[in-house]
Amino acid sequence: MKLHTFAWATAFALGCIAPVRAADLLGPGVISTGLQETTAALSPDGKTLLFLRSDFAEKDDTILISRRQGDGWSTPEVAPFSGQWHDSEPAFAPDGKRVYFVSNRPAHAGDSAVTAEMGGQRFAGTNLWYVERQANGRWGEPVHVDGAHNDGAMLYNPTVAANGDIYFSAHRPDSGKFYQVYVIHPAGRGYSAPERVDLGDAEHNRMDPCVDPQGRFLLYAGNEGDSLGSADIYIAFRQADGRWGKPEHLGGDVNTPALENAPTLGPHFGELYVSSNRQDEVRFPKTRDDIASLQKRLNGPQNGSRNIWRMDIAEVLKAHGLRD
Template sequence: MPSIVRHTLLFAFAALAASPALAETLPGELLGPGTLSTAANETSATFSADERSVYFMRGDYASADTTILVAERIGTGWGRIRVAPFSGVWRDSEPHISPDGKRLYFVSNRPPAPGAPPVTTTRAGQRFPGANLWYVDARDTGWGEPVHIAGAINAVASVFNPSQAASGNLYFSSVREDSNGVNQLYMAEPLGSGWFAPRRLDVGLGPKANRMDPAIDPQERFLLFAGNEGDSRGAADIYIVFRDAQGGWGKPIALPGEVNSVWLENAPTLGRKFGELYLTSMRPRMAEYPKRQPDRVGDIARRMAEPLNGSRNLWRFDISSVLREHGIED
């Protein structure tokens, strides 16, 4: 089975919202159907520097129980799927491998120090597993021991989706004192072996809009994120924002074509090749009515066991044309 199977899902609503030319130039490809993308929830694909390994999160439909997995490229497909050596005990998610391939960041609710309690957060009077940023460094024999990021970044219990630039600047989303009660995008500059206090990125509609899941270009020329800037087709779309002439951020642009749908899209990540975008989408296989044959119980069970059952799956897109339109060539 090929690692990426071309899957041209054209939705009626999306077709109305996007021009045919853009829809044809940005077709989506389901990543590893049946192996990487399954009936469970999968998000946050990130690749080793040699592109031989992919790390990603798999969990239940509510993403209440999540684990980081790794798969190896075998021929044109993916195999040897297993739990990452640092995962499988706590609620781990959102892996990200640094541009040089020497460090893997991830999110976890595990205790920040020996003897400490797990990280928790409170919403609507109920306690839930929290989220802090961790990392593991590459060793000759594999990944080292997980390290909790000390200091201001993890001063709160809702820190998500790390993404690092080649400069060492660390981007993430978080709910913090200045985030207006919703997720916002933040960046922390490196300081020795740690980072300065993070600062909120002022983009788009400002703190009144919910923004998640930053994916930074290694050279920091553009940033991708999930959210709704007032023109989202679904619960959340993938936006791109480019650096302006003053070094700030321009207006967020919802990515065209099939990248966004009337379903939820989130967790964008950048591949190792120019213009290679991975994301998570809940888009299902669209049914045609009336059905050719009435459903049997087994038919329903079979559809629910397939990737395109409304769960989150991993998708690949090529946004190189969008980047070139904004003067980015490699």
């Protein structure tokens, strides 16, 4: 696709640290459609896919599930634990036994749905939840993850490291005007208070973290001042002293002038999934449409809706000394 080739060539010419393989649309017409799809969560064996589908205003979010069928994916179904509340942003724990997600469902039976308020606007809030996969492959009942991380009810995109640390983005009292990335650590039977991850000053928006299970690097969506669009994908590497290095803007097909967000990792080294509303370029005069061709294109995956794209950043990781 010409847009992708141009983006790759431009990033390489500007000194991308390592090449990124071309992006592929995930499950065209099945997973990626003319609706909004984000946040791909792959099980460790790569056979189960959870993702988010919503309306364009993102007021009606539902978690869907699909299963690997040969080289493709089965027709998605509503996940057994979703479909009734504003559920979003699923994430497998590294061992595949739990899926974390956020929801506006009441924390306790009989409570009202969770709401949040920002800038005078009220909207569906979020608390942190998980479900466990049973021995028979079925999913258990959702469990509320109690703790101070739920304060303010604006917690998004949980991601879990092998040591049990949970990273997420949130707007909290120390976030400044924007969203920032936070981490909580297992403590007793619960979790520590949220700590803001030091990725630089709070003058930049940072959302949708995705942590390497081994904690070696952290991906997120934001704008550090060099974004090609309203949000791009960045990566920060863990330093020898335990701190995070300066965030680096990913090149190649990862970022375009469109919106990129919700990075997640697949089960293979360097396998990256990104949500993007990138579109093929329309050139005029175009081949004349009839009503059928027009409707097919406008209802298709690249109609300006967000879709899920797969790419490979293995060479970027290797350039920083990482191996599988």
